[in-house]
Amino acid sequence: MKREIELYIHIPFCVKKCAYCDFLSSPADEAVKKAYVKALELEIAFWGQKLENTTVSTIFIGGGTPSLLSGEQMETLLQCVRRSFRVEKDAEITMEMNPGTVNDKNLIRYKKAGVNRISIGLQSAKNEELQKLGRIHTFQEFLDTYKAVRACGFENVNVDLISAIPGQTRESFEESLHIVARLEPEHISAYSLIVEEGTPFYEKYGDGKPKERDLPSEEEERAMYKRTKEILEKYGYERYEISNYAKDGFACRHNIGYWERKEYIGVGIGAASFLGKERFSNIRKIDQYLAYAKERSFEKMVSEREILDMSQEMEEFMFLGLRMQKGISAAKFQETFGCPLDEVYGKEIAKLKKQGLLKEKGENFSLTDFGIDISNYVFVEFMNK
Amino acid sequence: MAGIEQSKIRNFCIIAHIDHGKSTLADRIIEKTGLLTSREMQAQVLDNMDLERERGITIKAQAVRTVYKAKDGQEYIFNLIDTPGHVDFNYEVSRSLAACDGAILVVDAAQGVEAQTLANVYLALDHDLDVFPVINKIDLPSAEPERVIAEIEDVIGIEAEDAPRISAKTGLNVEEVLEQIVEKIPAPTGNPDAPLKALIFDSKYDSYKGVIVFCRIKEGTVKKGTKIRMMATGASAEVVEVGYFGAGQFIPCEELSAGMVGYITASLKNVKDTHVGDTITDANNPCDAPLPGYKKVNPMVYCGMYPADGAKYPDLRDALEKLQLNDAALQFEPETSVALGFGFRCGFLGLLHLEIIQERLEREYNLDLVTTAPSVIYKVHKTNGEVIELTNPSNLPDPAEIDYMEEPMVKAEIMVTSEFIGAIMDLCQERRGIYQGMEYMEETRAVLHYDLPLNEIIYDFFDALKSRSRGYASFDYEMKGYAQSELVKLDILINKEEVDALSFIVFAGSAYERGRKMCEKLKEEIPRQLFEIPIQAAVGSKIIARETVRAMRKDVLAKCYGGDISRKKKLLEKQKEGKKRMRQVGNVEIPQKAFMSVLKLDDK
Numbered sequence: 002m003k004r005e006i007e008l009y010i011h012i013p014f015c016v017k018k019c020a021y022c023d024f025l026s027s028p029a030d031e032a033v034k035k036a037y038v039k040a041l042e043l044e045i046a047f048w049g050q051k052l053e054n055t056t057v058s059t060i061f062i063g064g065g066t067p068s069l070l071s072g073e074q075m076e077t078l079l080q081c082v083r084r085s086f087r088v089e090k091d092a093e094i095t096m097e098m099n100p101g102t103v104n105d106k107n108l109i110r111y112k113k114a115g116v117n118r119i120s121i122g123l124q125s126a127k128n129e130e131l132q133k134l135g136r137i138h139t140f141q142e143f144l145d146t147y148k149a150v151r152a153c154g155f156e157n158v159n160v161d162l163i164s165a166i167p168g169q170t171r172e173s174f175e176e177s178l179h180i181v182a183r184l185e186p187e188h189i190s191a192y193s194l195i196v197e198e199g200t201p202f203y204e205k206y207g208d209g210k211p212k213e214r215d216l217p218s219e220e221e222e223r224a225m226y227k228r229t230k231e232i233l234e235k236y237g238y239e240r241y242e243i244s245n246y247a248k249d250g251f252a253c254r255h256n257i258g259y260w261e262r263k264e265y266i267g268v269g270i271g272a273a274s275f276l277g278k279e280r281f282s283n284i285r286k287i288d289q290y291l292a293y294a295k296e297r298s299f300e301k302m303v304s305e306r307e308i309l310d311m312s313q314e315m316e317e318f319m320f321l322g323l324r325m326q327k328g329i330s331a332a333k334f335q336e337t338f339g340c341p342l343d344e345v346y347g348k349e350i351a352k353l354k355k356q357g358l359l360k361e362k363g364e365n366f367s368l369t370d371f372g373i374d375i376s377n378y379v380f381v382e383f384m385n386k
Numbered sequence: 387m388a389g390i391e392q393s394k395i396r397n398f399c400i401i402a403h404i405d406h407g408k409s410t411l412a413d414r415i416i417e418k419t420g421l422l423t424s425r426e427m428q429a430q431v432l433d434n435m436d437l438e439r440e441r442g443i444t445i446k447a448q449a450v451r452t453v454y455k456a457k458d459g460q461e462y463i464f465n466l467i468d469t470p471g472h473v474d475f476n477y478e479v480s481r482s483l484a485a486c487d488g489a490i491l492v493v494d495a496a497q498g499v500e501a502q503t504l505a506n507v508y509l510a511l512d513h514d515l516d517v518f519p520v521i522n523k524i525d526l527p528s529a530e531p532e533r534v535i536a537e538i539e540d541v542i543g544i545e546a547e548d549a550p551r552i553s554a555k556t557g558l559n560v561e562e563v564l565e566q567i568v569e570k571i572p573a574p575t576g577n578p579d580a581p582l583k584a585l586i587f588d589s590k591y592d593s594y595k596g597v598i599v600f601c602r603i604k605e606g607t608v609k610k611g612t613k614i615r616m617m618a619t620g621a622s623a624e625v626v627e628v629g630y631f632g633a634g635q636f637i638p639c640e641e642l643s644a645g646m647v648g649y650i651t652a653s654l655k656n657v658k659d660t661h662v663g664d665t666i667t668d669a670n671n672p673c674d675a676p677l678p679g680y681k682k683v684n685p686m687v688y689c690g691m692y693p694a695d696g697a698k699y700p701d702l703r704d705a706l707e708k709l710q711l712n713d714a715a716l717q718f719e720p721e722t723s724v725a726l727g728f729g730f731r732c733g734f735l736g737l738l739h740l741e742i743i744q745e746r747l748e749r750e751y752n753l754d755l756v757t758t759a760p761s762v763i764y765k766v767h768k769t770n771g772e773v774i775e776l777t778n779p780s781n782l783p784d785p786a787e788i789d790y791m792e793e794p795m796v797k798a799e800i801m802v803t804s805e806f807i808g809a810i811m812d813l814c815q816e817r818r819g820i821y822q823g824m825e826y827m828e829e830t831r832a833v834l835h836y837d838l839p840l841n842e843i844i845y846d847f848f849d850a851l852k853s854r855s856r857g858y859a860s861f862d863y864e865m866k867g868y869a870q871s872e873l874v875k876l877d878i879l880i881n882k883e884e885v886d887a888l889s890f891i892v893f894a895g896s897a898y899e900r901g902r903k904m905c906e907k908l909k910e911e912i913p914r915q916l917f918e919i920p921i922q923a924a925v926g927s928k929i930i931a932r933e934t935v936r937a938m939r940k941d942v943l944a945k946c947y948g949g950d951i952s953r954k955k956k957l958l959e960k961q962k963e964g965k966k967r968m969r970q971v972g973n974v975e976i977p978q979k980a981f982m983s984v985l986k987l988d989d990k
Contacts, residue, residue, distance in 0.1 A: 009949075192944040195944055220939060223940055256947060267949065271949065280951065307952055317951065373942060374941075375916075381958055384959055
């Protein structure tokens, strides 16, 4: 049986943790990086052996800051992937990087290694906002990185932006949007800041904390969100998911895979996988991960495992699919689960349509703008238990 | 067990203010008299409901028989009757006391005499019990046994000089208590050959034995085969088994005769037949008159109880029926609410009783409940001369039909150190208390006498009392009839619709304040929804307070990639779970706990 999967490689290193970041990452020295790359190689090879006859359609190297790995290390990793799996000829291979961590020499080697899509974490074009976020770079450093990336010939580039940063105004956010759009990256991700537990931001702005005045209000934040779409549309970007905007043909295939419930393998600490009916993720401690890799105890690396029943699969189909602008297709639902969408969710869909949260186009259902604003409220309707 | 001499029996109870160590002393007595080894002892043997252990209070009366070999070389039978420890159960306490011949008064060596100490001593003296004091917790650094002894003599007026100074916790000097039980508690009297006269001080339902009646034989003898009759309820049955109380078990014996404490089973199916305080006699050879003091207990506080999941209505009914088997004071009848669906209006002895039943329903029967604000029984005098006893605010007649209303009052005694007298008087004032006088018990402590409306003390009076006196005030009350009062029904409108389950009766002068607080509280409890929701408080057609829950603007996860899916799914599941705990009233979803938020309006 032929199988097609996506591959996610987690690089948990960064120069310094940002104030809002809840990803699994921390600063590390060269020796740890080296050991970690070796462990990744072993884990990738393990999966290659385990999943025979499998094609990798996309690869996403995320972090942390993957650009803290050298060009050579990136080559090692991608060569290992190619040794272990068949990689599709025009596979999308994305690598995340942060300004101020990149040099031309490495960039050239990343490209040579096969990376064909670059995602740069900018977050804001305003230096005072970058500082608030605890970023290590200035806007100028981003520009240098961006230009270097282009100069190396990368033709598919994403830039990340964050809205609702403390102290940010609608005007300053819109300025960031214009500045970035004028650079013409193929893709822009624009996220509203989420104050996640366990971050310094949570200490300051989290639940139960007296809200600092400079955190934009919900109304302000929603206004920023609406302006994002309006402004980026003028520059030729289309919103294809709640927080993602792309020029025609440049939507991120890897991420779309998540929302369309394609199978994927995640390697590295804390990385999540979805295979068959199972979702599982790796342990989060790097020492343990390195030790298990060394003794080839790959089964022990899994720390959380969940086997989905049909009803959970249906829930996922809905709440992941509806994140995308094109929404979900009734035909696809029927094809996947063998029963009509209407039979399972007819009542909920009718209610949500009446409330102006869901719209129907052909046989597709998608969120209205108001539906996006309160999408959790919509998704909860599709939870079965 | 025939042949036990009355002179070798001691029937007694332990009385104390809450937390002065009543149950711990009971444990030590049981342990030291060899009934259980300390290894078998689970702390506080007599409190055998989980709830009792957790809350540190006794809810149901218990009894245990132990044998003590005294210094005089004789063996004595001790029947220790543990009485409930809360004002809600005052009547049960009085019946338990009536089953005893004497009482041990436990007083905390640091705290001294408290309101319940006094109330309990008076209750015991009313029943002609011989009371001897014990000073407990002398191992505490703050213990002042001499001061407390003087206080007992001054305030209560009982001899305390040779009171054992003990630590029930460590077991220190507990032997002295045992010796004094023999010396100071009188042996029972009564003629074993007279017609049977036994006092019911509790009963318990057992699925094998039927009702197990706990009793004290005052006169005569009862054994298997005796045809007994309950003099107040008229129920009669043939005795199947008699016996006494081991620790946590029933031990059958030949017969129970005058002076003894034990149990009777007689294939009775319902505790309703065996009211606490009733007299058991021999149906074929009845005694001339029942024992004094019997009364039928009536609920004082009512509330609506609804299953969170409407489909569980039959389960709730079954559970209430089962609890009622053991608790004759619990009453319930079906009612319907527009907001909450089918449920029951339940009557309780007091708020603690209510909480206990609620917790038992939730824990032992796995029910998820929505409880409405407790209400006392109001007397509504209608213009046509009819008098209604109102237990559900929704049933209040149209104001035009009401001549006047009455509410139940209590006579309260509050004991407090002098520095807090002002604060406590303010509190009583706020709660519409009528000052009845004050006495100093000693230089620094006084007893305040107030008449208070019951509905002002059922929610949180005790908490307020404690917080305003830094925990030093103690409190006891008894019912004191009805008094006319200006009362109105406060209605809550959510999105312009009246929510029946949130209505309550309130003193007219407090309506504005309560309405305002209620709206504020509901605003916190009701989550934002798709549209703006006005919350209003109204008396009749007049809106007296308003708050608004703003429309939901934003509830969105900006990111959801491969590593987020499981976690986000859990969040959505949790959100769904919360939604299931909502009640749909009109277009608005109201969380179940909002219905109980009225209880906590006075958080300061």
